[in-house]
Amino acid sequence: MPPRSDEPRRDATTGSRRGSSRGAAGRGGDPRTGEPGVGGISDARAYTPRGRTIRESSEQRAGREERTGQRRNPRASRSGDPFRPALQVLDGGRAATTRAGRRENAPTTRAGVIRTVPARPRPDDDEELPPPRRRPARAPRRPDRPAARRPSRKRPRPPKLAEPRRRLRLGTLLVLAIFATIGIRLVFLQAVNTPAYAGAGVDDRLTRVDLPAPRGAILDRTGAPLARSVEARYVFADPTRVKDRMATARLLSPLLGVPVSELAEKMKRRGDSQFQYLARGVDIPRAKQIEALELAGIGVHRDERREVPGGDLAANLVGFTSQDMVGLEGLEARYDDLLEGVDGKRVYEAGLGDLNAPIPGGYSMTTPAKPGSSLVLTIDRDLQYQVQQVLGRQMAQTRGSVGAAVVMDSRTGEVLAQASHPTYNAAKPEQSQPTDREDAPTSFVVDPGSVHKAITFGAALQEGVITPDTTMPVANSITQGDTVFSDTHRANGRRMSLPGMMAYSSNVGTIEIADKLGRDRLIDYQKRFGLGQPTGVGMPGEASGRLLPAEEWSGSSYGSVPIGHSVDATPLQMAAVYATIANDGTYVQPHLIKEVVDGQGGRRTPAEPPVTRPVLSPANAAALRTILEAVTTVDDATGVAARVPGYRVAGKTGTGWRLVDGVKQPGEVASFIGMAPAEKPRYVVAVFVWSPGGEGGTVAAPAFREMMGFTLRHYRVPPSGGKAPKFEVFPR
Structure with a gap:
C-alpha cells in the first residue's frame, strides 16, 4: 500500500485539499501508477449511498436530463449531506469504479466485490438522491454450464419494538377511568348516601328516654x-x-x-x-x-x-x-x-x-x-258510699246472697249510684273471686216478678183497656193453659180497684187485664220500656235479658208473662221502667258517663245524649204513679216497709227467680222499685236481693227506705206537701 499523502484533504463540495491530490481524489486511483488504489477514508466519503461519487451522480443525472429533456428542481436534486458520504465497503481491497460511476468488469485476476453502505440523508441536503441503479439484464444461461448456486442468506427480522405512544394512551385512559370511578363514588357518597351514613353515625350517639x-x-x-x-x-x-x-x-x-x-x-x-x-x-x-x-x-x-x-x-x-x-x-x-x-x-x-x-x-x-x-261519671261518690253501706248491712242478714241497688235521676237518666254485693277492693283485685267482681245491676238476670205488673197496667191504661177508675171482680185463682195462678190476698170474687190490685199484688186481676190487652200489645210495650235489649249504660258485658217471642207463647204464658215470669231482665232495666213512669211516660236511656276531660288541655266533651222515646202519656203516667202509691199507703199492702217518712212513695214489690244461663236457681229474688216524691218524682231506687233461702223479702223494702231517704236528704228535696190519697181496695 503506497504511503498516505501528506497534503491536506480537500472538501467534497469545495474541492479543498484534505490529504490527497485532486486527481487521486477524483479518480480514486494512484496518480503515480494509474492503477486504482485502495480506497481510504477520503475515497469512501466521496461516494454516494449507491456507490457512486457525488460528481459521478451529478454527471449521470445531467446526461439523463439531456436525453429526456426534463429538468428537476435543483433543491430536490441534492443527494444528501456532503459531510456524510456513503462508505465504501471493499471486498478484496480495491474498488472497480469509473469516473462516471459505472462498474466495469474487474480483472480476471481479482474477484473482489464492491458493496456500499448508504448513509442516511439529512433533511437539509440540497441534492436529491439518485434513482436506484438498475442491474443489467442477465445473459441467458448456457445450457452446458450449470448455474451457480448462490447461497441464500435470509436477513433476520429485528424484534418488533413496543409503541410508546400506544402504551402511554392506554395508561392515560386507565388512570382517567380510575379517577372517574373514585370521583363518581365520592359524589354518590356525599350527595346520595350522606343522610344514611350521617344517620348511622348519629344513631351510635343517640340516647332514648x-x-x-x-x-x-x-x-x-x-x-x-x-x-x-x-x-x-x-x-x-x-x-x-x-x-x-x-x-x-x-x-x-x-x-x-x-x-x-x-x-x-x-x-x-x-x-x-x-x-x-x-x-x-x-x-x-x-x-x-x-x-x-x-x-x-x-x-x-x-x-x-x-x-x-x-x-x-x-x-x-x-x-x-x-x-x-x-x-x-x-x-x-x-x-x-x-x-x-x-x-x-x-x-x-x-x-x-x-x-x-x-x-x-x-x-x-x-x-x-x-x-x-x-x-x-254520673256517680255521686257520697251517695254511692251510702248505698253500698246500706246494701251491705241488709245483705248481712242473708247468707250466700247476691244484691243489686240502683239510684237514678228520673229526668236525666243519670245513674247516681250503682252498687253490688258482694264487692271487692279494686286496689287489691287479686284477693277477690271473679263472682265478687261482677256488676250485679247489669249482669244479674232475673225473672222480675210482680214489679213487671207496672208494665201491664201502664200498657192497658195507654191502650184504653182500663181507666184509673176501673174496677172488676177478682177470683182467688185463674187457670191459663195447664197452670193455675192464685192470689196471696184473696178477693173471693169481689170487685177490686186498680190501686187495690196493685197494693195486694193481685196475679188474677193482672192476668185478666192482660187478656183484654192482648199478647202482641203487651210484647210491644215491654220493648218500649226497654226490656229485651241492653240499656247501653256503658258497662262491659251488660246482659240484654230476653223477652218471650209471640211464637213461643204457650197457654200458661198468658198467665206468667203479665205477672213478670217467663221474662228475663236485669235490675237496671227494671229501674229504667220505673224511671219512665216517673218521667211522665218518657223513656230516657240510663247512662254512667257524664263527660270526657282531655288529658292535655282539660277540654271537656259531654257524653252523647241518651236515647229517649215516649211510652206513656203524661196523664196515664201520673195515673199509674197514683196506682203505685197505694203499695206503700194501703194497710197490709206489700210495700209498707218501703215508706219514707215525710215523703210520698210510689213503688212495687216483686218476687221472682234468678236465672243462670236460662236455668232457674233455688231460692227467690225479692225486689222493690220505687220513686219519690210520688207527686213529682225526682229519683228512682231499685233493690234486688237473691237469697237461696228466700229471705230477700225482708231485705229489699227496708234497704229501699234507707237508700231513698238518704238520696232525698242528700239532694235537699223538700218533703211532700200533701198527704197520700185514700184508696179503696174493694169499692162498693
Missing part, C-alpha cells in the same frame, strides 16, 4: 277521684349480678313487704335472664331507701300505680287494671283506649363512658307524652 304518659282518671260527678294514676317505682333484680340472695332478700323484705323466701326465689338465677320484677308500684320515698342500700344487682325504675282512694267504693263499676296499666274489668276495660295515654320520648346525642351527658348543640328532639283522657 321514654316519657311515660299517665293514665286518665275516673272521677265522680263532682270531680272526686274514684281511680287515678300516681307516679311510683318498680324494683327489679338482675340475678346474674346478685351476690348473696338471702342477705339481699332480708334487707329488702321490710321495705317491700314481701316475704324473704319469695324475694330470694325471684332472685334465683334462671339461665341468662337479667331481669326480674321484685315489686311494682313502690312509693317513691321507699324506693329511695332501697337505692341508698346500693345492693348489687338491685335496681329501681320509674313506674305508675293505679290508686283507688275508696278501695271498694264503686269497685264493681270502676274495675281495675293490670300492673302495666291495661284495663281488665269494669269501666277500666270498657274505656281502656280512652283512658290510656300515648307515651312520649326524648332523643338526644350523648357521649360515652364518663361523658355520658347531652352534647351541647347536638341533636335533640322531645316528643311530649299525651296523658290519657279522664272519665267523669
